Amino acid sequence: MKTRWCSTMRDDFVYIRHAIDAAEKICSFTRGKSRAALDADETLALALVRLLEVIGEAANCVSPAIIEKNPEVPWKKMIAMRNRLIHGYFDINYDIVWDTIANDIPRLIVLLKNVMKK
Numbered sequence: 001m002k003t004r005w006c007s008t009m010r011d012d013f014v015y016i017r018h019a020i021d022a023a024e025k026i027c028s029f030t031r032g033k034s035r036a037a038l039d040a041d042e043t044l045a046l047a048l049v050r051l052l053e054v055i056g057e058a059a060n061c062v063s064p065a066i067i068e069k070n071p072e073v074p075w076k077k078m079i080a081m082r083n084r085l086i087h088g089y090f091d092i093n094y095d096i097v098w099d100t101i102a103n104d105i106p107r108l109i110v111l112l113k114n115v116m117k118k
Contacts, residue, residue, distance in 0.1 A: 006061030016066075016112050019058040019078070022051040023109045026101055035098040048097060049085055055108075056082020066115065073111045074104075
């Protein structure tokens, strides 16, 4: 059993909403931008990494019951990316960050919004 640092005052849907909000901000911040923007704009790169961390931390706070009911959501990958960004902060591969943003975040928003509807 994993240690949970998450507030017991909140419910799963608050954490899922946090993840959706962070993912939508990622889409907003990157709209019309290319991978080169991460190299050219350190503030953007730092913001995107932080938002990915928020997504992973929020996923880590979702209850096992919700995770089990929604196996289509890549909960473990969300948490793993957060852990890699937090603990490997000195060696972030921005190609992977951009690939995640471009290919996974839009679909993640849809998946998480579907969880909220259940």
